[in-house]
Amino acid sequence: MSVASLPGSRAAAQKPLAAVLVWLLLLAAPYWMPYLGGYTALGTRVLVLGLAAMSLNFLLGFTGVLSFGHAAYFGLGAYGAGLALKFLTNSTPLALILGTLLGGIAGAVLGALIVRRRGVYFAMVTIAFGQVFYYIAFQWSSLTGGDDGLRGFARQPLNLGFTTVDILSNGEAFYYFVLLCFAIAVGLMAFLLRSPFGRTLLAIRENERRARFLGIPVELHIWLAFVISCFFIALAGGLYALLNNFADPRGLHYSQSGDFVIMAVMGGMRSFWGPLLGAAIFIVLQDYISSITINWMSFIGLLFVVVVLLFPRGLLGFLQRGSVK
Amino acid sequence: MLDLYLYNITNGLIIGAFYVLMALGLSLILNLSGIINFAHGGFLAIGGYFAYTLTPTIGFWGALIVSPLLTALLGLVIERLLIRRLYGRDPLYSLLLTFGLAFIFQDMTRYIWGAQGLPVSVPAFMGQPLSSQFFFITGYRLFMVGVVAIVVTLLFVFLRYSKVGMRIRAATLDLDTVAALGVNVRVLRTFNFSLGIFLAGLSGVLAGGQLGLEPTMGDNLLMPSFIAIIVGGVGSLTGTLLGGLLIGVASALTSIKFPAASDAVMYVLMAVILLVRPRGLFGEEGMLT
Numbered sequence: 255m256s257v258a259s260l261p262g263s264r265a266a267a268q269k270p271l272a273a274v275l276v277w278l279l280l281l282a283a284p285y286w287m288p289y290l291g292g293y294t295a296l297g298t299r300v301l302v303l304g305l306a307a308m309s310l311n312f313l314l315g316f317t318g319v320l321s322f323g324h325a326a327y328f329g330l331g332a333y334g335a336g337l338a339l340k341f342l343t344n345s346t347p348l349a350l351i352l353g354t355l356l357g358g359i360a361g362a363v364l365g366a367l368i369v370r371r372r373g374v375y376f377a378m379v380t381i382a383f384g385q386v387f388y389y390i391a392f393q394w395s396s397l398t399g400g401d402d403g404l405r406g407f408a409r410q411p412l413n414l415g416f417t418t419v420d421i422l423s424n425g426e427a428f429y430y431f432v433l434l435c436f437a438i439a440v441g442l443m444a445f446l447l448r449s450p451f452g453r454t455l456l457a458i459r460e461n462e463r464r465a466r467f468l469g470i471p472v473e474l475h476i477w478l479a480f481v482i483s484c485f486f487i488a489l490a491g492g493l494y495a496l497l498n499n500f501a502d503p504r505g506l507h508y509s510q511s512g513d514f515v516i517m518a519v520m521g522g523m524r525s526f527w528g529p530l531l532g533a534a535i536f537i538v539l540q541d542y543i544s545s546i547t548i549n550w551m552s553f554i555g556l557l558f559v560v561v562v563l564l565f566p567r568g569l570l571g572f573l574q575r576g577s578v579k
Numbered sequence: 580m581l582d583l584y585l586y587n588i589t590n591g592l593i594i595g596a597f598y599v600l601m602a603l604g605l606s607l608i609l610n611l612s613g614i615i616n617f618a619h620g621g622f623l624a625i626g627g628y629f630a631y632t633l634t635p636t637i638g639f640w641g642a643l644i645v646s647p648l649l650t651a652l653l654g655l656v657i658e659r660l661l662i663r664r665l666y667g668r669d670p671l672y673s674l675l676l677t678f679g680l681a682f683i684f685q686d687m688t689r690y691i692w693g694a695q696g697l698p699v700s701v702p703a704f705m706g707q708p709l710s711s712q713f714f715f716i717t718g719y720r721l722f723m724v725g726v727v728a729i730v731v732t733l734l735f736v737f738l739r740y741s742k743v744g745m746r747i748r749a750a751t752l753d754l755d756t757v758a759a760l761g762v763n764v765r766v767l768r769t770f771n772f773s774l775g776i777f778l779a780g781l782s783g784v785l786a787g788g789q790l791g792l793e794p795t796m797g798d799n800l801l802m803p804s805f806i807a808i809i810v811g812g813v814g815s816l817t818g819t820l821l822g823g824l825l826i827g828v829a830s831a832l833t834s835i836k837f838p839a840a841s842d843a844v845m846y847v848l849m850a851v852i853l854l855v856r857p858r859g860l861f862g863e864e865g866m867l868t
Contacts, residue, residue, distance in 0.1 A: 320671050367850055370857040374613060374670045375813050382805045382849060389842040508802075512617075512678045519675060551686035558679025562672045563664060 276527055280433060284426045294425040295497070296541065298432050300534045302493045305436050307517035307529035309486030312443055314515070315523035316452070317479040318459030320377045321368075322511050323384020327484040329506030330357035330387055331491025333398060336501040339407040346410045346421065350435070350492045357488020358481065360387070365480040369473050381508050388506040404501040432493055439486050444526065446482065455479055487514075512558075520561050522568030531569060587831040593720055595827020596727040597782055599820050601797075602804035602811075603734065604778035606819045609808070610751045611771045612666055617677040618657075619779050619804070620797020621684025626650040626780025627787035627796065628692050630699050639701055643726075643784055650780025651773040658772040666768065689794040699787035723785050730781065731820065738816070747771055751814070803827075806845050810852050812859025821860060 279286075283297045310324045335353030343349055364383050371379050391398045398404055412419040412431065421428040446452050458465045458472055466472050495501045504510060513536065521532025539557065544550040565572055601623060608616050629646035630639075637645060657680070665673040705718035738744035746767055750757040758764045779797075786796060806826055811818025826845045834841035852859060 314671075320669075320674070322674055367853045370853060374609065374615060375809070377670055377674060378615060378805050378809055378813070379849075379853065382802060382809060383846065385802050386843065386846045389846075393839045393842070509678075512675070515671070516675060516678075519671070549686055549690060551682045552690075555679040555682030555686065558675050558682070559661065562676040562679070563661075566668075566672060 272527065276530070277437075280436075284429055292538075294429050296537070298425070298429045298497055300530075300537050301429070301432050301436050302490055302497055303514075303517065303537060304530035304533035305439055305493070306487050306490035307514050307521070307533045308440065308443065308526075309483050309490060310514045311518040311523050311529045312447075312486065313479050313483040314518055315525075315528070316447055316459065317455045317476060318462075319476055319479065320515075321380040321480070321483075322377050322515060323380035323382070323508060324483070324487050324514055325506055325508060325510035326384040326387045327357040327361045328487045328491035328494070328510065328514070329391065329501070329503070330360050331488030332495035332501040332505055333391060333404060334488070335492035336404045336407050336495045337397070339410070340404070344410045346412060346496065350489065350496070353492030353495065354485055354489045357491060358485035361484025361488070362477075362481045365477050365484065369477045369480060381511070384506075384508055384511055388503060388508075391503040391506055398501075398503070401503060403503060404495075405499075407495075408499045409496040428497070432497070435489065435493060439489055443486065447526070451475075451478075516558055516561060518568075520557075520565065520568055522570030522572075522574075524567070525570040525574070528568050528570045535569075583835060584832075587835055588828055589716060589720075591828035591831025592824060593724055593827075594831065595824040596724050597786060597800060598803045598807050598827055599731065599823035600727050600778050600782040600785075601800050602807040602819045602823050603731065603816060604775035604782075605804055606808050606813075606816055607747075607775040607778075608772055610814055610816075611747060611754075612662075612768050613670060614662060614665060614673040614772075615670060615677070616775070617674060617801070618680035618684055619677075619775075620799075620801040621681045621688075622650055622654060622776050622779040623783040623786070623797035623800065624688050624792070624794055625653065625684060626783030627699060627792045628688055628697070628783075629780070630784040630787055631692070631697050631792055634700055639699075639788075642699075643781075646784050647777045647780035650783070651777035654776025654779075655769060655773045658769050662772060663765070663768075685794050685798075692792070692794070694794060697787075697792045699784065699792060701788040719788060723789065726781075726785060730778070734778075735816070743767070743770065803830075803845060806849050808859075809849055810859060812862025815859070815861035818859055818861030 280301070284294050287293065287297050306324075306328055310321065313319050313321055313324075331353040333353070334356030335349045338349035338352040339346070342352070368376065368379050368383065392400060395401070409422055409428070412421055419427050419431070421431045447455075454465070454470055454475055457468075458470065458475055462472060491505065494505065517532035517536050518529040519532070520535060521530065522528030536557075540550070540554060543553045547553065561568075601619065605616055605619050608614050626646050626649075629649050630642040633642040633645055661676060661680070662673070665676060701719050705722055738748055746757060746762050750762070750764060750767060754764060757767075782800070783797070786800075790796070803826055804823070807822035808819050809822075810826060811820070811822030826848060829848055830841045830844050833844040856862070
């Protein structure tokens with residue numbers, strides 16, 4: 255079986271129709287969502303957390319390596335962007351870049367330690383290291399605001415030279431700004447996955463030992479995939495801080511990592527767009543359930559159990575298998 | 580000055596004893612069944628709350644024995660219904676499922692017993708300091724460390740010399756062969772899971788007597804237990820034992836000079852171990868004892 259025909263690459267490479275449909279839906283979201291009871295800020299959240307889940311899935315679904323600590327890099331992106339806006343700059347894009355760099359570089363350093371292990375051990379080490387930044391944000395309250403989170407910053411209007419776009423008070427303008435960042439990141443991800451590098455990652459996922467025999471430096475590739483995925487998720491974290499004008503230590507906690515993993519798995523981790531679908535469902539469900547019951551945690555927990563037992567391949571995996579039959 | 584160090588080392592050993600008890604349970608389940616049990620902290624809290632409910636009727640001593648058994652029974656039911664379906668599957672699924680269970684446990688304990696802290700009342704004579712000079716060593720603290728020491732010793736003796744213990748150790752190394760030799764591996768795994776949960780329940784009762792009960796009490800112990808396992812080396816219970824004590828003492832000693840870094844030092848320790856000896860102190864090749 256050649257690498258090019260692996261199932262994971264199908265959605266990205268061989269289904270341009272699906273991609274066109276997704277982009278059309280996203281572009282028109284502020285116009286069709288109100289009819290379904292949504293609002294623009296909800297759409298922006300789906301986009302941001304969807305990007306986070308897709309970044310995690312770059313590692314989970316396409317390299318076959320489970321990180322259960324990605325919230326750390328998400329949260330670092332958020333704190334990085336927030337601190338930059340608070341103390342360093344009033345340029346939103348620059349703050350976003352600084353946040354992304356902070357999360358990505360932390361991922362590169364810790365990743366070098368983490369990739370030395372595999373399997374269950376790898377997952378445990380990612381969880382444990384993920385918690386470091388939670389404790390730091392929690393205890394270094396003079397800088398980070400501690401348990402209350404980082405406040406006192408706000409996203410600034412974009413200055414394009416000839417005009418300024420007010421992304422602060424205009425929710426739709428901010429949605430399109432996030433969509434632009436999303437498009438750049440997702441486009442880059444798709445490009446990487448189609449490149450020989452991405453094919454190598456798929457080969458490692460399918461059979462690590464065989465990849466090693468072929469002379470592929472497996473550790474280096476897993477490290478690179480880890481770092482790339484950290485950069486993308488840090489960007490998502492930065493966008494999340496801009497969305498809320500707030501960075502929350504709970505965004506660094508391992509329970510947030512669990513949310514990202516369940517989004518990716520629920521949507522379908524072997525398909526490119528699966529995690530975005532998973533994020534949309536998860537966020538809408540969470541929003542809805544927490545508005546009708548105080549025991550929403552039990553329902554979310556139940557959702558985890560149901561997905562694992564009944565839909566381990568995710569909704570898209572479930573549908574794809576259904577349509578083949 | 581010496582007193583200060585002594586105080587912190589004692590504290591560290593007591594905290595470390597908790598990490599050990601919790602991490603040994605996690606380790607048992609991880610080694611035999613490859614399941615990382617995120618819900619371990621939830622089981623711990625439930626063990627403590629059982630003790631709270633039982634103490635008025637059967638007293639502290641009764642609760643100390645009955646609540647871990649009840650928790651283990653709950654573990655048995657959960658293993659039969661849910662965990663069993665995860666054996667042999669990607670660790671991803673066991674992580675997600677037990678993660679969801681942890682949510683449900685936390686929510687249910689809060690729903691049943693309320694969000695405020697509750698005490699587990701211990702016999703009054705154990706609350707007294709043993710001497711005026713070493714005021715920090717109360718009878719209860721000594722008692723906790725004693726219980727942990729006895730239970731850990733019994734566990735190691737059980738695994739080393741009993742038939743079931745030997746089967747658990749053998750199945751950890753090679754499950755298929757043990758199954759082929761006619762051992763009922765399904766029952767073995769169920770028993771092993773319940774044993775791990777028993778230890779969690781026991782830690783819950785002991786911790787409740789010292790610190791009181793909260794629905795999230797297990798979460799604070801979960802990460803140090805993970806680190807204890809990683810530092811000690813996955814697959815080795817001796818490693819887990821030493822790892823737990825080591826990070827307990829290390830974080831207590833750090834809190835003398837840098838209180839803010841007392842959590843961070845565990846992670847530094849883990850990073851150093853991973854750099855110098857990636858498989859942990861007693862990692863992988865080691866047998867269970």
